[in-house]
Amino acid sequence: MSGPAILVLAPMPAFPTSAGNRRRLLTTCAALQRGGYAVDLAYYAHEDQIYRRFGQHPPTDEAAAAGLFRHTFRIEPPATIPLTTRSRCFSIDDWCPEAVGAFVSWYGKAYPQTGAILMNYVFLSRALEAAPPGVLTLIDTHDRFADRQRQYRPFRAEPNFFYTDRAGEAAGLARADIVLAIQSEEAAYFRTITDRRVHLLPPRFPARRPFTAPTRVRRIGFLGHGNDPNLFSIRRFAAAWSDGWTPARPELVIAGEISNSLGPTAGPGIRFAGYLPELEDFYDGIDLVVAPILMGSGLKMKVAEALSFGKPVIGTALGFEGFDPVVPAHRLDTAEAVKTQVLALASDAAELAALTRACADLFAGYNARAEEAETALLAMLSVSDRKPSAADAPAARPAATDPDRVVTALANGRLTCETSLRSDLRDDPDLGLLVATERVAPPGAEPYTPARRRWFARAEAAKTGHRPDEAGSADAGLAGLRLALSPEWVRDRHLPPPLRAEIAAQLADVAANWDAQAVRVGSAGDETTLALTLPRHLAFGTHPHAVFRIGTPTREITLGRVTLLNTSRISVYSSPYISTYASARADLPGAPAAVTFAGLGAGTAASTILVLHDDLIGRITVLPDPLPSPEPLA
Structure with a gap:
């Protein structure tokens, strides 16, 4: 593409186009491309995190996007996205971390000839403040979010998507030069809360089939x-x-x-x-x-x-x-x-037949209005005199069709690391089950590349002569990496238990989201109770999880009761060891608790427990008995 460039930033991917907001994103980008613009697409991986938190594999196809757009980028969420709020509504910026603005600032320097930035959703509007001077800014609203929570009341349900008030929505819209509304009722509403130019842009839908009236509905x-x-x-x-x-x-x-x-x-x-x-x-x-x-x-x-x-x-x-x-x-x-x-x-x-004719007329009128709106938008954009520079040349990236693979042999199978743009994955017929995805770009890659390293596991017959205590001895090079785990670990245990244990051993030294030290305070039968500080949310409700004791051999154990503690009242729990908790994330505050595990064992030596929960990884170091002087976590 050789025309002027526009950056489109969205919290959802373009492919697969399985939801309405993805269709809207794709139709808007198609309109810009029809107008001769080179579109760069940046995906803030908001939806990927949400899918993993609900135990689902994220439906994202980075390779398909790379084939359609000039450049593609990926911005990783730095923390847990809040789906609920104790306030009356979300603040307009509660869902927009600084990482999104940091990307916009970086992009403006890396591609200075880009003339416009189109932000999808008003809740990411704060990032537009990082746009370079003179760049046209647009917000594609998709929806009205002021007082959206009221729609849930007739269903006696609580919203789990963004909602704000009129003042917040108005403040977000004020950050753009042009506000795009998807339908006329919302365009009229936006004009009552902002002095920015509001443009009605219904998405165009080309006819895929002619209208044919059924004679009977089956x-x-x-x-x-x-x-x-x-x-x-x-x-x-x-x-x-x-x-x-x-x-x-x-x-x-x-x-x-x-x-x-x-x-x-x-x-x-x-x-x-x-x-x-x-x-x-x-x-x-x-x-x-x-x-x-x-x-x-x-x-x-x-x-x-x-x-x-x-x-x-x-x-x-x-x-x-x-x-x-x-x-x-x-x-x-x-x-x-x-x-x-x-x-x-x-x-x-x-x-x-009469209904089908009415639908055909409705669709023709709708598409005519959509085409007029698209023409008007393209006339509004003031970037037509900007030309791409050498700095705007496509960045080098791994080819989706030629992935780089490294295989690690384990006692009960193999672990394959693939570096590529392939992301719409669950199982691979040759590589096996998707286990984990690295959250950051591969070593030596361009900033914000959508390419990632992913690990697949495939069960195979245990190797002859391999002793059980050798499980996990192979090194897949995962130490220190920041990983997003497949839902297989915490929801659906498809891999055989021996292979799960081997892979857990490989994960023992990855970069954990939280670390804690624990002391043994009791045991009964197969159960051991530890006192420690762990993320507060784990003490409330039930959370899908998988827990492993790392050792020789590594084995899966069971997390039982979690009880919050008042350490000021119970002397045995007021040990300074319990306060030894570390997390770089503000959304994971710690709380002292007594936690019961089944299968941990009664040994007095130090041991490590790996806790895989939701979209997070935790590591517990169980201190030996008798207790030494406490040491802070690194």
Whole structure:
């Protein structure tokens, strides 16, 4: 690409395009590229962390992004992203760490000819303050976030995504020269809280299939991401649909990531199709799409996508917000009303034809407005006279198709380290299960490269003559590294226990998120109680985890009770050893506790316990008996 350059920064990846915000990101970048602009994409890996915290593998495809954009970059979250707040709402900057602004500052120096920066979401607006003087700044809002928490009240639920107040949202928008709104109702709202230029930019959706009216509805469909608005809405609709269902009625097919959030079994008349790599596989198999949306903001990308595949859609007024709906089938109030409308049309060929024509007209009008808005945006951008310089040449990076691999042989399998852009991974047919990803760029790589070192484990027959006490003796070179572990460790134990223990031994000296020293204070049967300081959040509720005693041999043990302590009242727990706790992260405050482990053993020698929990790694050094003088952690 040889045109002027624009940096687009987002807290979600562009690929795979499995969610509405990813579709919005991709359509906006496509509009800029159609205008002749070279787009650099920076991914602040917010969503990767969230997926791991919920025990899921992050669906991110860095190689696909590298094939579409001039440059791609990755910014790692330096701490845990807060999903809840004790305040009435989040401050506008609570989700924007200094690392994002540091990247913008670095990028401005590395690519000085870039003329504009487009920030996705107002909660990252603080980073625009680091933009070089004279660079045009834009915010793509995606949604309205002021008072968003109120939408959860009818569902008796607490939000786990960003929300703020009008003053905070206004302050964030004031940091941009141009504010992009995804639909007209939100554009009108933004104009009431900011004096910045607000431009309505609906995403363009090219037609993928011609509209064809079904003569009878046999299957209806809903495809969506597993976010709260989708989840609450489809749960209510699915319950209504199953009520009184008979085989004479259409089947409801639910597809996408949301399928994994609706429980193990579907109700009568409902089928879970799961995640489908190809959208055609879903839309070609259904007759009509439902959009029974009951909460949320922004534009319902699933409606535009369904229309682009030529499918008639029935939904609520909220689901069609931003599309200027006309017919009653697009302005319903409840999930039950959507069900009633579907059943009324299911066998009526004439009414289905009329609905399909209305959908075709709606889609044509929507796309015409979107095309006009895109043309107007491109005319607004004042970077057309900027030309790329030699400093803007693409940075060298490992080829996604030619990864660098290093294999470490273990007693019960092998551990393969691959350096590449491949990131949309769970299992590899040759390398095995994805175990860990390095959080930072590989040694010697360019700053903010999306390339990473990843480790895969594959079980193999134990080697002849290998003694059990040799487990973990091979060195995979993981000491001191900052790693993000696969959910396999704390949720789904797919690897054989002997291989898990060997790999845990390899992880013993990685850079832990927290370190603590512990003293033995009791034992009963197979259980040992330690006194130590550990992250406070581990004392509340249940947290998926895996715990290993590192030694000869390394073995997996069980974490039992965690009880917070008042050390000022119980003398045996007031030892200075308990206060020996270290973490570089402010979001991991320590608290004295008594922790019970099963399988630790009753030996009095020093030992090490590795605690893998959520998206974190902890290390406990159990001090020998009798106790020596306490030493601070390094």
